[in-house]
Amino acid sequence: MSAEYTPAAENDRIRVALLGASGKMGRRAVEAVTAAEDMELVAELTSTDPLERVLEAGATHVVDLTVPDASPDNVAFAVEHGLHTVVGTSGWVQQRRERLQAQLAQHPQVGVLIAPNFSVGSVLASAFAAKASRFFESVEVVELHHPAKLDAPSGTAVRTAEMIAASRAEAGVAPSPDATERDPDGARGAEVDGVRVHAVRLRGLEAHQEVLMGGPGEQLTVRHDAFDRGAYMPGVLLGLRRVAAHPGLTYGLDGYLDLD
Numbered sequence: 001m002s003a004e005y006t007p008a009a010e011n012d013r014i015r016v017a018l019l020g021a022s023g024k025m026g027r028r029a030v031e032a033v034t035a036a037e038d039m040e041l042v043a044e045l046t047s048t049d050p051l052e053r054v055l056e057a058g059a060t061h062v063v064d065l066t067v068p069d070a071s072p073d074n075v076a077f078a079v080e081h082g083l084h085t086v087v088g089t090s091g092w093v094q095q096r097r098e099r100l101q102a103q104l105a106q107h108p109q110v111g112v113l114i115a116p117n118f119s120v121g122s123v124l125a126s127a128f129a130a131k132a133s134r135f136f137e138s139v140e141v142v143e144l145h146h147p148a149k150l151d152a153p154s155g156t157a158v159r160t161a162e163m164i165a166a167s168r169a170e171a172g173v174a175p176s177p178d179a180t181e182r183d184p185d186g187a188r189g190a191e192v193d194g195v196r197v198h199a200v201r202l203r204g205l206e207a208h209q210e211v212l213m214g215g216p217g218e219q220l221t222v223r224h225d226a227f228d229r230g231a232y233m234p235g236v237l238l239g240l241r242r243v244a245a246h247p248g249l250t251y252g253l254d255g256y257l258d259l260d
């Protein structure tokens, strides 16, 4: 296991500012941080609060659980002021991550964790699927979410597809076979690093993902279900405890877990 946050003094607590505190994730994170003995929740911001409140409150750490359009500016502000940052908001495409990495190079002591998914079960499912996918001819990702979700495909599905693509490339596996000649309406889904990703939005669902892998005469499915946002809170707290010990950008909670 990697090192955790080492406070300057034994009784120093992690001083957390929560961006997106009024949201579905934010409200659960308020409860989790408040209940953590080694943390103090010093600021709760919503869409109308100026980011300067984070500084006025004396935060050492920021958690961003907002919307894809706001998250990059929030994180840039935190890094600019030397605050370790844990990001759960989706939409952190490669170009955004590269811009953040360039900024972090100017602030080498600051740690940022972008966690497309804080659920340990989901992180494990993506890791298993990436490993397994090199043994199958075909692989596709299906993510299924509640209809209030703003972005598609989900950040988790994008990250999973990226991991699958990297694993298959390393093993020299050919692209999944596909004879489709006509797809005028995009029925074959999005393509992430050559891996097909399909998004379902359905009332009654929370957050679910299946990775379908097919070979001659067989199929392996790796499925993860999050039924409640409580599933993410141990990962949020783990991220807060470890981020200061990991300067620079970590993409994926698996970066803080010894999975190999």
Ligand SMILES: NC(=O)C1=CN([C@@H]2O[C@H](COP(=O)(O)OP(=O)(O)OC[C@H]3O[C@@H](n4cnc5c(N)ncnc54)[C@H](OP(=O)(O)O)[C@@H]3O)[C@@H](O)[C@H]2O)C=CC1
Pocket: 019, 020, 021, 022, 023, 024, 025, 026, 045, 046, 047, 048, 065, 066, 067, 068, 069, 070, 087, 088, 089, 090, 091, 115, 116, 117, 118, 119, 232
């Ligand atoms: N990494 C993970 O494990 C998980 C990530 N997520 C992601 O977390 C994010 C938040 O999800 P969820 O809580 O369901 O979303 P909600 O819509 O419930 O909450 C969004 C929050 O962001 C705030 N907000 C909206 N617009 C802005 C803005 N322009 N600037 C600053 N704050 C803003 C809202 O404040 P206000 O109330 O004032 O509008 C609200 O507090 C999403 O991107 C989602 O995909 C979700 C679950 C798990």
Ligand SMILES: O=C(O)C1=N[C@H](C(=O)O)C[C@H](O)C1
Pocket: 090, 116, 117, 145, 149, 150, 153, 154, 155, 156, 157, 206, 207, 208
């Ligand atoms: O919006 C959600 O609900 C979720 N968003 C994250 C994502 O985009 O992957 C994580 C999880 O899937 C729930």
